[in-house]
Amino acid sequence: xxxxxxxxxxxxxxxxxxxxxxxxLIGGGYATGREIVxxxxxxxxxxxxxxxxxxxxxxxIAFLSMEASRYWKVYDYKSxxxxxxxxxxxxxxxxxxxxxxxxxxxxASAAGEILNQTLNFNNWVGVLLIxxxxxxxxxxxxxxxxxxETIGSIALFIAYFIFTFSVFGSKGDAILQTFRDWNTSYLxxxxxxxxxxxxxxxxxxxxxxxxxASFFTFRDIHSRKESVIAAIIxxxxxxxxxxxxxxxIMAFYPDKNVLExxxxxxxxxxxxxxxxxxxxxVVVGWTLIETATxxxxxxxxxxxTEANEQGTPLKKITKAYISFAALIASLILAxxxxxxxxxxxxxxxxxxxxxxxxxxxxxxxxxxxREK
Numbered sequence: 178x179x180x181x182x183x184x185x186x187x188x189x190x191x192x193x194x195x196x197x198x199x200x201x202l203i204g205g206g207y208a209t210g211r212e213i214v215x216x217x218x219x220x221x222x223x224x225x226x227x228x229x230x231x232x233x234x235x236x237x238i239a240f241l242s243m244e245a246s247r248y249w250k251v252y253d254y255k256s257x258x259x260x261x262x263x264x265x266x267x268x269x270x271x272x273x274x275x276x277x278x279x280x281x282x283x284x285a286s287a288a289g290e291i292l293n294q295t296l297n298f299n300n301w302v303g304v305l306l307i308x309x310x311x312x313x314x315x316x317x318x319x320x321x322x323x324x325x326e327t328i329g330s331i332a333l334f335i336a337y338f339i340f341t342f343s344v345f346g347s348k349g350d351a352i353l354q355t356f357r358d359w360n361t362s363y364l365x366x367x368x369x370x371x372x373x374x375x376x377x378x379x380x381x382x383x384x385x386x387x388x389x390a391s392f393f394t395f396r397d398i399h400s401r402k403e404s405v406i407a408a409i410i411x412x413x414x415x416x417x418x419x420x421x422x423x424x425x426i427m428a429f430y431p432d433k434n435v436l437e438x439x440x441x442x443x444x445x446x447x448x449x450x451x452x453x454x455x456x457x458x459v460v461v462g463w464t465l466i467e468t469a470t471x472x473x474x475x476x477x478x479x480x481x482t483e484a485n486e487q488g489t490p491l492k493k494i495t496k497a498y499i500s501f502a503a504l505i506a507s508l509i510l511a512x513x514x515x516x517x518x519x520x521x522x523x524x525x526x527x528x529x530x531x532x533x534x535x536x537x538x539x540x541x542x543x544x545x546x547r548e549k
Contacts, residue, residue: 190403194239194394195411199418201387203333207418208461209287210426210441211519216380217419218426219436220368221361228420230377236412238381241538242388243404246395248545254389255479261537270479272529276386277472278503279522281311282510284469286518288462289511290439295458308504314470334418336460340442341421343449348428355427363431380419382527385534439515473503 207213216231217224242257251257258266288306292298345352354360361367391411398404425445429435438444442461446453477499481491510518 186397189394190397190399191407191410193397194243194391194407195414197391197394198235198239198387198411199414201390202384202415203337203418203464207422208333208464209283209439209515210422210445211287211439211515212380212523213419213422213426214436214441215519215523216376217423218430218441219363220373220376221363221427221430222356222359223361223368223373224423224427225420226370226373227377227380228416228423230374231380231419232412232416234378234381235384235415236408238385238388238535238538239391239411240404240408241542242392243395243398243408244401245538245541245545246392247398247404252392252396254392255482257392258534258537261541262533265533269533272526272533273386274476274503276383276526276530277476278506278510279518279526280472281469281503281507282513283515283518283522284466285507285511286513286515287440288466290515291443291458291462294440294443295454308508310466311469311473312500312504314466314474332460333464336456337418337421340446340453340457341425343453344425344428344445347449351428352424355430360430363433363436378531379524379527382531382535383523384415385530388534437516469507473500476503 210218217227220227245257245260246252249257249260251260254269255266258269262268285308289301292302292306398407422442426435426441429445432444435441435444442457443454446457477491477496480499481496484491510522513522
């Protein structure tokens, strides 16, 4: 094997799973900053403990998913879930659909806030814009979605580092001061270790829906050692943006204008050059669209696969009805507001995803981990 082909093979085995997981996670997981405030940032200097729990949680679920797929030689979510929970796999579909509607509602609400704060548009303009764009992209199909999602993920990650290091460069002393003082003053009482760890677990829980997107990459993993390395790399890639945002938030802690903002990043960037806010609005706005598009498209694809297996291919009009129903439900839900949707909705869905995926995976881990 040539050095080039070996490097390419090693990349596919060890890095590709994490890259796929991160690209799916980035929109719903930490694009607005609201998620990081709710699942760590509000705890001030103690929030990094939640971040460590998130890293270990993401890595553990990645490792167990890889080993389960390798043990049963299944590389799609449906086959793996049938091994884990049998006929109960349909429960995962129900939870996934509810979570998809919730995430689209958060994305729509965030788009409305971004356009309102950057261009002074009415909130409904952003909400309707994301709805129309999501519907249009799902109508155009897989090829366009794949191209635009790739471009959007790369652009967001580059912009994310620009945003973060802009804050670090000008407010590094404020970040250090937060930790020197062990400042947790935003909350009435300092958080206990149990709360910090459980907050991290809940963050992992509501993001469990991203794992099926990476199953196809597990085919190239052939040993327990490779699973461990690939899982740790995945955990790092999925958690580094969380820590970047968390430390940026600490530069403003306990400023309520940031911590109680629907889109904290907009507040954090206000004192910087207007071009940064413009970049944020465009790049993050697009990421919100691609995340919402991907959630609906993934659900439709799953229904389509099932329909094809039953010999009744899904008609295009049926796909349109599914998209329309999900978008209408999300539009209605978006009126709740992004803060409550993230704080309450994501937490409820976290428990549900833990129940239908993480718990069965942990229960069966003893069986497939006994194998080499």
